[in-house]
Amino acid sequence: MDPRPIPPQRDSWFAPLSIDLLVKVLKTTFFHPFVAWIIPLCFRAQNLPWDAPKTLAAIVWASFISLCWVANVVNQRIAYGLPREVDLSEEVIVITGGASGLGLLIAEVYGMRGATVAVLDVEEMENGEARGVTYYKCDVTDKEQVAKVAAQIERDLGTPTVLINNAAIVIGKSLLSMSFDEVEKSLFTNLISHFYTLKTFLPALARNENGGTIVTISSVIGHLGAARLTDYAAAKAGITALHKSLTAELAQTHPNIRTVLVTPGQLSTPLFYGVQTPNAFLAPVVEPVDVAKEIIAAIDGGRSASVSMPLYARWVDWYNVLPASLQRIARRLSGIDTAMKTFVGRNGFKLQKEKKEVAIQAF
Incomplete structure (x- = not known):
């Protein structure tokens, strides 16, 4: 049993x-154009x-907000092109690490909506099975297994059109405490596996007449780094650079x-179970459903996108502009x-869950 205490939640x-x-x-x-234009109309009604x-000030404000919304639409179109x-x-839709957490949530949503979903994971699916979702046991750090499963998916389900690289693990140890095997396991799962899946599934996406979508799940830790996350931060920084270059x-x-x-930022999933939230107001824990909504909206819209949440994650690049002392x-x-x-991680989460189930049965 892990002696480290679990911080209280909310x-x-x-x-x-x-x-x-x-x-x-x-x-x-x-900050919404519709509401902004309601204000001068209300003044006119009076x-x-x-x-x-008062009316002129409200009109100027509404015009400014409307221009900002139009500028944002133009910016998105120039940056990412037509959907x-x-x-x-x-x-x-192929989802790595889709047996639990964020990956499973996305898989279940698309399965219920009529899409064909393939989940790749070394662990069994958390909910056993889900409608419209086909589970394939696969270690994405093994390129031969990935190639074998890719052939099965194409034979069973059809040509993949969406790839969501979601597989990840967290060791949670200092570099001095980690073994070489743990370092390799972390980097292969969090970084190298992305190369394997991309090299394997990208040709199929390229063959599709309507194109395809590639989703990369990175982390703000890849920009900031953190103690006891040297391996994880290095891998996330790597896949961010991989994504931009690709x-x-x-x-x-x-x-x-x-x-x-x-x-x-920090997701409310078993992967980071037990991690103390740095600041609940400025850096709140992100619920997987909120991230899933943004990812699904981007895929459904057929558009490229950059999804960052919570708010500080959108401005994290400016951290490196600060003087070293302020950093x-x-x-x-x-x-x-x-x-x-x-931190106790996924294993600690499972242990807590098992204890609760035993307590419920005893009650």
Whole structure:
């Protein structure tokens, strides 16, 4: 039994309150064009003339917000181009590490919506089975197994059109404490496996007339690094660079293939079970369903995208612009380098789950 304590989760009424929630509320109210234009219309309904200071100020604000929304649409179109056509009944979605957590959530959603889904994992599916989802036992760190399963998928389900590279593990030890086998296992699972799956499934995506979509699940840790995550941070930084380089290559050779880079903060999944949240307000734990919604929206829309959440993840690149002294202060205040002290991981999660089940049965 792991002696490390599990930090309490959301033990107060204000725990769900975060800067992300406030921004979300503002985006659907004061920063939404529809709401912004309602304000001057309300003033006009009160018989205020169009040239009244209040009305003019409201019109200027509404115009500014509308221009910002239009600029964002133009920016997305220039950055990612036109979307590809997506027909879920024709899509064959391959998800690595899809037996639990975020991968399983996406698999279940697409399975229920009529898409054909193949899950690759060394572990059995957490829920046993799911409608529309076919499980293939596969170690993605073994290129021969990946090639064998790819052939089975094409024979059983059809030509893959979407690849979601989601497989990951967390060792959670300092570099001095890790064995060479653990280092290799981490880097092969979190980084090298992406090369294996891409090399194996990319030719099939390229053959598809309507193109395909590649989703890469990275992490903000790849930008920041953290104590006891040297292997994980190195791998995530590597797949972020891999994704960006591959996107540049595909833009030249296969422009009909879309790419989606996902850079979340701490996810509320068994992978990081027990990790202490640095700051619940500024850096809240991200729920898998929120990340899944963004990924599914990008795939459904047939568009390339960059998904970063929570809010700080969108600005994490600016961290490296700060002076070194401010970077050190920021790390100390955030607690990023002490968060792993209470880490127990997936095995610890399973142990806690088994204890709860035994207690329920005894009761």
